[in-house]
Amino acid sequence: MRRVIIAGNWKMNKTIPEAIELVSGLKRGVADITNIDIVVIPPYTALSEISDMLVETNIDVGAQDVYWEEKGAFTGQVAPSMLKDAGVKYVVIGHSERRQYFGETNETVNKKLKAALNAGLSPIMCVGERLEEREGGKAFDVIKDHVENGLAGFSKDDAQKIVIAYEPVWAIGTGKTATPQQAEEVHKYIRELLAKMYNESVASEIRIQYGGSVKPENINDLINQQNIDGALVGGASLKVEQFIPIVKESAKKGA
Numbered sequence: 001m002r003r004v005i006i007a008g009n010w011k012m013n014k015t016i017p018e019a020i021e022l023v024s025g026l027k028r029g030v031a032d033i034t035n036i037d038i039v040v041i042p043p044y045t046a047l048s049e050i051s052d053m054l055v056e057t058n059i060d061v062g063a064q065d066v067y068w069e070e071k072g073a074f075t076g077q078v079a080p081s082m083l084k085d086a087g088v089k090y091v092v093i094g095h096s097e098r099r100q101y102f103g104e105t106n107e108t109v110n111k112k113l114k115a116a117l118n119a120g121l122s123p124i125m126c127v128g129e130r131l132e133e134r135e136g137g138k139a140f141d142v143i144k145d146h147v148e149n150g151l152a153g154f155s156k157d158d159a160q161k162i163v164i165a166y167e168p169v170w171a172i173g174t175g176k177t178a179t180p181q182q183a184e185e186v187h188k189y190i191r192e193l194l195a196k197m198y199n200e201s202v203a204s205e206i207r208i209q210y211g212g213s214v215k216p217e218n219i220n221d222l223i224n225q226q227n228i229d230g231a232l233v234g235g236a237s238l239k240v241e242q243f244i245p246i247v248k249e250s251a252k253k254g255a
């Protein structure tokens with residue numbers, strides 16, 4: 001049985017005081033939910049403060065990116081051990097915004113995944129097609145490319161430690177959610193691909209989140225799909241009044 005995981009990717013939002021306010025409300029609002037994994041993913045600047053607030057609670061902390069080197073002359077980068085030091089458990093790798101604006105490739109994703117696993121972090125690897133790729137009938141080819149090359153060289157044991165987030169680029173921040181059927185079709189495809197790359201039992205253990213305009217209004221239909229094991233939430237994770245209902249609704253599947 002895969003444990004549901006709901007994560008809020010704050011992207012480049014929230015000062016430290018704003019982050020504290022949001023997490024205080026969230027802590028109160030979801031205190032009784034222990035049957036699913038709940039994760040907040042603040043910007044680097046708030047990680048340490050937020051981790052301190054969440055010690056021994058039911059909410060974990062994630063980072064939005066990581067570098068693959070351990071230390072040295074890499075101005076602006078953050079090492080896996082530094083994230084551990086700041087109390088981080090999860091790390092998002094290969095988000096489409098990083099692929100689109102910051103030159104992230106399958107090769108850099110692969111290196112970052114390795115480094116994160118070596119440091120004992122739990123990576124969330126993002127995959128997903130752009131609008132023109134979907135319209136050109138290439139969605140599955142793109143997903144296959146992201147999954148196979150992102151995970152290149154990983155053992156079964158390592159692969160099982162990775163969460164995959166399917167985020168169709170055309171659904172991110174646009175208000176256009178993939179229909180539950182469209183999302184389930186891709187999630188099922190990813191699971192079948194993982195079964196070919198590893199085996200059925202590994203594929204059945206790996207959690208696959210959906211991301212892209214997830215809201216309190218659509219979480220129920222999405223989370224109830226067989227192969228959807230959670231959500232990576234952007235905009236709606238910045239407001240407690242939206243993120244709490246998403247968590248609560250998802251906990252019904254986790255029950």
Ligand code: 13P
Pocket residue numbers: 009095167171172173174175211212213214232233234235236
């Ligand atoms: P939105 O929920 O704002 O569409 O963002 C999704 C996302 O990119 C999460 O990583």
